Amino acid sequence: MKVAIMQPYFMPYIGYFHLIRSADLFIVYDNIKYTKKGWINRNRMLQNGKDAMFSLPLKSDSDFLDVRDRMLATDFDRDKLLNQFKGAYRHAPYFSQAFPLVEQIVCNEASNLFGFLHHSIVRTCEYLGVSTEIRVASSIAADHALKSQDKVLALCAAVGASTYVNAIGGLELYSTEAFREQGIDLKFIKSMPFEYAQFENDFVPWLSIIDVMMFNPRERIVSELIDNFELA
Template sequence: MARTISMMQPYLFPYLGYFQLIAASDAFVLGDDLQYVKRSWMNRNRILTQEQANLITFPLRRGGHLDAINERWLCDQFEQEAAQLIKVIERSYAKAPYRLDALDLLRSILGSSERNLARFAELSIRSLCAYMRIDTPIYVQSQLANTQDMDKQDRVIFLTQRLEGRRYLNLIGGISLYCPAYLASHDIELRFLSMNDLTYPQGKHAFVPSLSIIDVLMFNSRDEVKRLLECYTEIESPLLFESSASGQPQLSL
């Protein structure tokens, strides 16, 4: 089978689909030198609080509008912010069946002395993957090559070939961003991953979807998480596609 490569910006505690993408790939690239996007999922996410989705944020120092993700830093008071966040999560998941293991993992991650946003996110993603028994090799884009001046499609082609890939797998949210024929002209097959409709017990209330991986780990054993990681569908790229979208994508490289 052709070697599959995937790439994403480094997010903090992203949703399950992000980790499905990593697990479904033979190699995964973190786009640490891509532009930071304000109000994106790069430094915030959602957890379950009182049966509703609640936004949590990891505060940053002030930065430039065009700064890359690896040029942004967590705030100087992050130790106190992290301690407060742990308290919020403890209260929110006081009755979750797997809270003790999940909280131990979160304390380990949030207790890191790393303050660079990209490196902190990388550390958290690696730790979460280890906990979920995802063994896909993870690479950092800026360490592979300088691709900042490349078009997103050329970047994908270059890095996929650099990692000896023949298939590029992307989350379904980026389906309009790439031209299948252009990638195929470079001998790369384009496919998309779509997370299946899924639920798991969150208590007695109606299921609240699309939350941080934190929620998944609070309510599911490691064996059940492994099953959830496999609940996706791979979709072939659409045949009718005239041109790639412009601008910085939010959900994919």
């Protein structure tokens, strides 16, 4: 069984969904430290021909809390965020097809950050035709006090993984030999570059999956783009 493990992100780029697609089981971390300057609650969209940041506002809290312990800000204005997306993409060719999903995700009433992100990942996978099983890390019987590679190995062992798939950026973080000793094949996924028309602008790559959905029909994403990766 192929297993992939990753922390949750809000409407990440298509490579995140390539990772999920490549696996039989995707484990999403809830018991991992929230990183303030990472991509957990923010991403990039196209605005006036350039990339622009969007984000989920969070309640002020300790920087040492796990993602599952962080909360969305009580004054999070969901309509304001939706209007940002409308302003950026209302003239995109597949706005009417993709926006209902975006609206459903943003209007989710969950106040817990992880719950909100988990819902967004599951719903987006459904839209993209990705049927990989998704499990929450803390629900798996493993030693969650472990860190980095050791924690990954423990989770893989707990679910009976034969292959672990990681993002290509982790090449220097993991030891093929350490995985081999546990009877696990280590693979890395690489998203292949592709372009599509973004109005009449120069193409801006690797934006949020929202951008892909706004400029490409769901049929093309499901039949072609979601499989646009290779394993090494």
